[in-house]
Amino acid sequence: MRIATFPRAHHSAARPSLFTGPKCAVAVPVHDALHLDTLLQASLTPSVRTIGYRTGPQVECPPVSLAGVVLHMDDGRFLLRIGERPQRDPGEDARLAHVLACHGLRLLERRAADVQREPVFSNARAVWAHAGRQVSLMDRLRIGMALDEYGPQPIAELERRICPGRDVLAAVCALACENLLRLDIETAALGARTLVFGS
Template sequence: MRSNQFRNGSTAPVFFSSRKCKVAIPVRHILLRDALQQASLEPSVRAIRYRQTPDLHGTQASLTGVVIDRIDGDFLLVVCETRPRRSAEELVRLGSILERNGLRLLERDAFDIRREPLFSNARTVWSYERYHVPLNDRLRIAAVLAEDGPQSIIEIEERACPTCDIIAAVCAMACEDLLEFNIQEAPLGPSSMVRGR
């Protein structure tokens, strides 16, 4: 990922990509990067894509942005510091535009994105994105999960006996969409349950 500075001075990627992304997603705000990291680790998310729609049916409304393809439908992701207050008329108009384009609204604000333990867990997982997991360790971890189903990280370590750091390995493999675990309910650690994809 290429890096650049956001206006607030923090360094973050200019583009976000994961195995679930159809193309690299332009990231103009650190909150969007955090929301994309979280979405990429969500088991219900099948794909993340970017759409550019400069003009819709002659209206001024634009649906340019990130679309999250979940098992329950396609959602236009809107990330903001605080959720805007909309009149009933604005909500109807927005709903109509989204519906015509086969979308629903997924609005996430800073409070929602920074909710713990989701925020810290996603950041931890993505901090291992570039961690090299040797092929033999990948195969051992995958075999243990295929044979015995979901297990805690410590159980995988005991059964697979990897030569690398097990936490780093499962995090890196989750970034590759090879493994999944629940990052919303408890801090990530040795007792976290892991499932194969």
């Protein structure tokens, strides 16, 4: 699993970095930090099944590119647009929706303020800071059995059950990045009270 890294400013013309993870159908090009944060959050969102990428086409009327990140969610496939929403009148919205529907898509527009909403913004970054961390087979089994037996529970309770003194927070974050369990990153800052759910 590889998270995008960004080149220094004087290399800004370099090719985009790539984001990959268990939900990614392909390696997804990432052009800036806001796009990366959006993908980190999408990868941890239960309603997002897969993250894909389209290369086109460019439609002339209305003028819109159908290239970009596609989120396959519980309620459909969405072409993701990040940034300030362009001004469109109702007729333009209807034409755009029709063109997207012809390609089996709907539009999901997220402003910078949506992506940077707390606590999700900081929590997703904190979880992904543990991506690739080695979690032993025994710890994976202990965590899985505790969740199967007792259901969703706070990290502190999970730690008490499986083995006090272990860094359970780091372990569950790493497993969340592997899409093997879910964390409640919406309610409060990541910590001992964060709820852990089985996959």
